[in-house]
Amino acid sequence: MENVITFKQMHVVSTSLGECTAELRVGLEHTNPTGTLHGGLASTLMDTVSILSYMTTSNGTIGQTIDLKLSFLKAAKVDDDILIIGRTVKTTKTLAFLEADIVNKNTGDVLVRGSEILHIVKQYHVV
């Protein structure tokens, strides 16, 4: 396991209402001993980008993740360019249901499918 993981290469490539897409080139530091994207890191990417999708709709509120689920369909390897595509599927007064796919940018293959529930914290102010 690497001791240092960096997201410096991840950058948001597009946003619209309820959606956010980011891109990352998989580096050696993002992989596990079998040479593929680490499951926990995929969770971090998925959690981060799906919350960004929520923030396009949230009027200054923010949420805390209460549930997170990922299915790993296909591995991403070093030097693969991946897209993390987050969506806000539904929002209620206290909850938001989010999804994110991680997709191989070149082949279009879905690598990871994730879903997540946020508990919305009202009147949150980022300092």
Add this chain to the structure above:
Amino acid sequence: MENVITFKQMHVVSTSLGECTAELRVGLEHTNPTGTLHGGLASTLMDTVSILSYMTTSNGTIGQTIDLKLSFLKAAKVDDDILIIGRTVKTTKTLAFLEADIVNKNTGDVLVRGSEILHIVKQYHVV
């Protein structure tokens, strides 16, 4: 979001057959904007330690995470000491079912409950 996440402080405190426990003091770099342990990082800890629990039973095989699910029951904050307690619940020829809890070391409160499925890759040799 921090650009650099470090696990240098995480260390394994005990192992037995099918079990592994690690410890981490939560640092500012492990938290999200609300000041609590980042959901994606919790996934990484959970994934890592539950796989370590599998490696105590695996006779040199290794697995790839195909499914990962976490419930976040209570937040961990900066300077909290947390234990990540991984268990291998069941192993078949091709699958392993793992669980991990993240617990506040001082209060004993369960913060995160996770479960995970590994697809076992045979005759894997760590180089």
Add this chain to the structure above:
Amino acid sequence: MENVITFKQMHVVSTSLGECTAELRVGLEHTNPTGTLHGGLASTLMDTVSILSYMTTSNGTIGQTIDLKLSFLKAAKVDDDILIIGRTVKTTKTLAFLEADIVNKNTGDVLVRGSEILHIVKQYHVV
């Protein structure tokens, strides 16, 4: 809780390679005390129709559910017509990754999103 649940009304309305759609009119016997489609019954519908989608691709093999996850986005009520839309997302030698949505037929609203993993049992013969 009702003691008897019947699926007599559920019928398959279309299939294609890797897909199956069924339809059901929600009856009182399908609901919980709050008057909405019972979560466990939704699981049964989702499990059943997603496995039917697998059977369109399976060359006589069958699978056993090893993991099942549902998110409930919106309630279905008595007399609602619902569609259960199952898909086989990916198949490997030993696993199949399935999804199903439950949708309100008239409004198009997604009510339930589910995902499931099958462990494939080879050379299975239905008797």
Add this chain to the structure above:
Amino acid sequence: MENVITFKQMHVVSTSLGECTAELRVGLEHTNPTGTLHGGLASTLMDTVSILSYMTTSNGTIGQTIDLKLSFLKAAKVDDDILIIGRTVKTTKTLAFLEADIVNKNTGDVLVRGSEILHIVKQYHVV
């Protein structure tokens, strides 16, 4: 698939604050074509009994399932006596986190592990 599923045989065997245990003898009508307890039915049992565990703590409130997840570790067969053991792990103002295990009564083997989130509906009155 059977058209009629009955729970007449299921009965609650014990309750305490935050816990409920029920028992069922698996009948042919509870099984899928491979002769084992149907995954969707297991969801129904798990959902029902974990909500009963919540009702021991709920002061007249009730909840709607927003998320449900099951892992199937071992099959139950016709004539197996199974226990469904539900627990309320944590309750907040708007949410309850529940778990349930399905266990073979004679061998003690854990067959199914489930977790569930309820959205609490306040001032609900059962009619």
